[in-house]
Amino acid sequence: ETGVTQTPRHLVMGMTNKKSLKCEQHLGHNAMYWYKQSAKKPLELMFVYSLEERVENNSVPSRFSPECPNSSHLFLHLHTLQPEDSALYLCASSQEQAYYEQYFGPGTRLTVT
Amino acid sequence: GESVGLHLPTLSVQEGDNSIINCAYSNSASDYFIWYKQESGKGPQFIIDIRSNMDKRQGQRVTVLLNKTVKHLSLQIAATQPGDSAVYFCAERENFGNEKLTFGTGTRLTIIP
Numbered sequence: 001e002t003g004v005t006q007t008p009r010h011l012v013m014g015m016t017n018k019k020s021l022k023c024e025q026h027l028g029h030n031a032m033y034w035y036k037q038s039a040k041k042p043l044e045l046m047f048v049y050s051l052e053e054r055v056e057n058n059s060v061p062s063r064f065s066p067e068c069p070n071s072s073h074l075f076l077h078l079h080t081l082q083p084e085d086s087a088l089y090l091c092a093s094s095q096e097q098a099y100y101e102q103y104f105g106p107g108t109r110l111t112v113t
Numbered sequence: 114g115e116s117v118g119l120h121l122p123t124l125s126v127q128e129g130d131n132s133i134i135n136c137a138y139s140n141s142a143s144d145y146f147i148w149y150k151q152e153s154g155k156g157p158q159f160i161i162d163i164r165s166n167m168d169k170r171q172g173q174r175v176t177v178l179l180n181k182t183v184k185h186l187s188l189q190i191a192a193t194q195p196g197d198s199a200v201y202f203c204a205e206r207e208n209f210g211n212e213k214l215t216f217g218t219g220t221r222l223t224i225i226p
Contacts, residue, residue, distance in 0.1 A: 002156065040122075042202070043157070043216040090156050099212045100147060104156030 003027040004105035006091050010106040012111045013081065021076040021108045023091030033072040034066060037088040037107070049074060050097045081112045125223045126193050134220045136186040138201035143205040147214070148177060148188045152199045160188070160201075190222075198224045 005079035006027045013019050025032065049068040063085075065077040069107040074091055088109050092102040120203035126132040137185040140144070144165040163170045163177045163186075170177050186203050202219035207213060 002158070039219060042218050043204075045213060056186065092156070097212065100145060100206060101159075101213050104158070105155070106155050 002103045002105065003095055004091060004103050005106070006062070006105040006108050008104065008108060010109045010111075012113060013039075013078070013080060014113055016026055016080075018079040021089055021110075022076065022090075023076075025072055025074075025091075025093035025103070025105075027082070027093055028105075029095050029102060031094045032068060032070050033092040033102065034074065034076050035090040035092065037090055039087075039110070042089070047056075047076075048097065051088040054095055062096035064075045073085075078110075081110075083112050122198050122218075123221045123223070125225055127225050128195060129192055132190045132193050132197070132222060134188045134190075134201050134222065136188075136217050138184050138186060138203070138205050140207060140215070141184065142180075142207050143215075145199060145206040146177070146179065146186050147204045147206075148175075148186075149202055149204065150199045150217075151202070151219070193222075193224050198222060202222070203225060 007022045011019060013028050031050045033048050035046045036046055045058050046060045047054060047066040052071055063080050067075040067077060088107040090107045091105040094102045147162045148160045150160050151157045159169060161172045161175050161177050163179050165181060168179050174191045178187045188201060190197055200219040200221050202217045204214040204216045206214050
């Protein structure tokens with residue numbers, strides 16, 4: 001495996017629910033990323049954290065709220081989602097915000113009903 | 114805006130044959146390219162990369178070709194195996210100052226036993 005784990009692997013939630021996605025990396029990296037992967041669309045970068053500070057927010061709706069309590073853990077808090085938010089959410093990590101050397105987790109398959 | 118795209122969404126190849134997956138990019142300022150492999154239920158995995166000052170790079174059973182004149186990138190997989198079945202997509206990085214990657218949508222490669 002890549003050293004990046006994500007839980008849960010699958011999540012089904014209603015539009016009024018609140019849930020959180022968790023990512024943990026065991027690689028000693030100091031940058032972490034959230035991506036959204038929708039069917040037939042390219043990977044979309046959502047958030048970037050470097051040294052536990054958010055350095056990138058790619059116009060993501062406020063119903064997605066990231067949290068990075070330390071360099072090994074990254075969360076994505078979800079609330080009041082829409083059906084079009086159904087997608088595979090991928091976490092990645094790298095050293096020194098080196099996008100080209102990212103290691104990806106297996107993703108959380110999210111379905112919003 | 115600039116985009117990275119793939120010529121074919123699906124490709125089926127007989128086991129043992131060679132396969133070629135293509136990628137067109139439109140940003141002439143891109144200086145670095147990566148091919149990723151994404152197996153079912155897993156996150157993207159780095160396969161091979163190439164810098165814009167090169168036109169060919171070889172790895173183990175894989176070769177990436179870069180044609181900057183027509184802004185075209187290809188991934189050749191030799192002697193395909195069942196484990197090569199996956200979605201393959203390319204990514205480009207703009208020249209220095211913007212380290213972020215722009216991803217293509219992907220081609221699903223199926224190896225027929």
